Amino acid sequence: MQRESTDKIQRVLGIYKKLISGNIVNKVEEANNYGVNERSIQRDIDDIRSFMESEVGRTGIINNVVYDRCCKGFRLEQLNSTELSNGEMLAVCKILLDSRALLKTEMIDILDKLVESCVSKKNRKEILDLIQNEKFHYVEPRHKTAFLDTMWKIGQAIRKSQYIEIDYEKPGNKEKIKRKLKPVAIMFSEYYFYLTAFISDEEARKNFDVINDSFPTIYRIDRIKEMKVLEEKFFIPYRSRFEEGEFRKRVQFMYGGKLRNVKFKYKGDDVDAILDRLPTAQVIDEGSDYYTIKAEVFGKGIDMWLKSQGDKVEVIG
Numbered sequence: 629m630q631r632e633s634t635d636k637i638q639r640v641l642g643i644y645k646k647l648i649s650g651n652i653v654n655k656v657e658e659a660n661n662y663g664v665n666e667r668s669i670q671r672d673i674d675d676i677r678s679f680m681e682s683e684v685g686r687t688g689i690i691n692n693v694v695y696d697r698c699c700k701g702f703r704l705e706q707l708n709s710t711e712l713s714n715g716e717m718l719a720v721c722k723i724l725l726d727s728r729a730l731l732k733t734e735m736i737d738i739l740d741k742l743v744e745s746c747v748s749k750k751n752r753k754e755i756l757d758l759i760q761n762e763k764f765h766y767v768e769p770r771h772k773t774a775f776l777d778t779m780w781k782i783g784q785a786i787r788k789s790q791y792i793e794i795d796y797e798k799p800g801n802k803e804k805i806k807r808k809l810k811p812v813a814i815m816f817s818e819y820y821f822y823l824t825a826f827i828s829d830e831e832a833r834k835n836f837d838v839i840n841d842s843f844p845t846i847y848r849i850d851r852i853k854e855m856k857v858l859e860e861k862f863f864i865p866y867r868s869r870f871e872e873g874e875f876r877k878r879v880q881f882m883y884g885g886k887l888r889n890v891k892f893k894y895k896g897d898d899v900d901a902i903l904d905r906l907p908t909a910q911v912i913d914e915g916s917d918y919y920t921i922k923a924e925v926f927g928k929g930i931d932m933w934l935k936s937q938g939d940k941v942e943v944i945g
Contacts, residue, residue, distance in 0.1 A: 655670065789861050
């Protein structure tokens with residue numbers, strides 16, 4: 629009995645080694661090699677399958693022994709659970725390229741790492757071929773600022789509820805201002821990453837027409853020239869926590885300000901595009917050639933967007 633057990637262990641390990649080496653396992657050949665019948669080889673393969681299934685939770689890799697009719701034998705089919713499908717990877721690459729949010733060297737480096745780590749070897753060339761032209765012609769943002777390290781430090785300050793001090797370059801006159809802030813979120817919109825934060829400096833708050841603890845101020849991260857994370861921490865009660873998802877639904881072009889209600893008539897062809905652009909929008913009336921829409925929004929960015937729609941939009945209130 630012990631001899632039979634030893635023989636089975638050696639047989640299973642031999643078949644397992646062949647499979648993980650990428651070889652085809654033929655039942656007839658293996659039965660002849662080991663001096664057993666084909667049923668024994670089938671049981672060995674079933675044991676290997678059970679072992680591989682039990683390992684999925686630990687390794688994250690799905691291994692399956694499948695019968696290949698063309699090769700007339702069993703082979704190992706492996707799927708990494710962290711891999712993306714071809715369609716998923718292509719979508720991610722296209723979104724990143726279209727964002728134009730990073731320097732060209734950073735963008736290409738990230739894309740190459742994503743394809744290398746999230747796509748199976750046999751599919752990598754197809755994905756890279758499909759994005760090669762856009763990679764070559766990629767236009768980086770005009771600010772030409774590397775800010776990923778700064779953004780990560782901001783993220784850590786948000787997570788630990790630490791104050792930050794920044795030297796910020798205002799648009800237009802390039803004036804530099806200093807702010808002490810409670811950082812609450814990092815957001816992306818229209819080619820740029822933004823920090824949303826509450827101003828802590830009471831003196832600075834006096835210069836704002838609209839500011840209170842309900843409305844955060846917004847800063848483009850690439851315009852932060854110097855930043856220091858302070859040891860001092862702030863506290864925001866759970867009931868008053870900033871919810872960037874809800875804020876994002878209501879802000880256009882990252883212009884902050886008071887919460888407003890707008891109502892307008894839309895006379896274009898694609899109302900879905902309007903409802904996607906304004907996630908809080910609702911159609912409250914519909915005629916033969918128009919939709920009446922209302923939405924809840926933050927700040928003045930909505931005014932810019934409404935004007936950009938030309939005669940397709942008539943503002944009611």
